[in-house]
Amino acid sequence: xxxxxxxxxxxxxxxxxxxxxxxxxxxxxxxxxxxxxxxxxxxxxxxxxxxxxxxxx
Numbered sequence: 001x002x003x004x005x006x007x008x009x010x011x012x013x014x015x016x017x018x019x020x021x022x023x024x025x026x027x028x029x030x031x032x033x034x035x036x037x038x039x040x041x042x043x044x045x046x047x048x049x050x051x052x053x054x055x056x057x
Contacts, residue, residue, distance in 0.1 A: 006042075006043045009040075009042045009043045010043050012036075012039045013035075013037075013039035013043070014036075016033070016035040017036045019032040020032035020033045020036065
């Protein structure tokens with residue numbers, strides 16, 4: 001892949017938000033938003049994604 005990793009994660013965050021907006025099920029939308037937030041955190045902090053599962057909302 002030739003893209004900058006932060007560009008990749010920024011694009012993934014956008015995709016996940018779009019999927020959340022289209023989701024019919026609120027639980028599915030929440031999962032997509034959590035992923036988008038994780039990708040945003042990676043871009044902001046410059047760290048790789050955590051392998052630990054997200055806690056209950």
